[in-house]
Amino acid sequence: DIQMTQSPSTLSASVGDRVTITCRASQSISSWLAWYQQKPGKAPKVLIYKASNLEHGVPSRFSGSGSGTEFTLTISSLQPDDFATYYCQQYNTYWTFGQGTKVEIK
């Protein structure tokens, strides 16, 4: 099974900050990685697929990079609507999520 590890688990930041979340796979997954945003009581929403492709309608302040085993999600300028929990997901072999990164207000 492919394990996904996100860091940090919690991140405190202010509006306007540049934020980076890291996701590591236990083996190579090429670029088969997605990022999701989830707010309390809501379903996850896809932001990025295939490591760096922005889903339609997602603001351009979100970007993704990486391949193989190491990936990053970057929010270039944190907005009030961005305080949420973020998950990475591999879909190279079956489907596995990271444990999540909560972005909270500093």
Added chain:
Amino acid sequence: QVLLVESGGGVVQPGRSLRLSCAASGFTFSNFSIHWVRQAPGKGLEWVAVMSYDGSTKYYADSVKGRFTISRDTSKNSLYLRMNSLRAEDTAVYYCARDPNAGTYGYDYFDYWGQGTLVTVSS
């Protein structure tokens, strides 16, 4: 617009069964693979099961294999999850989620999700 609506959750005793439903609309249901994903209270996301767009392929997570069964009724545009021998650790919000590619089956991300239905396993 694409809509997935889950139902059937509730409180059930350990060892009992429950069937969840996922009603789809806004797209051609029989052209897309659909997944079940769950989230225990305060925890992360766990993939549970998938049925391919043509119904020919089903996969399950090891944690539910042999206890859960995924099925569908294309005449009702609905996906189901029959959950038997329920355990306390099956307590979670269960989401259905769609694969983005029509007419193909493979590993991919999830582009649309339902709002979820809560299953609580407790005596």
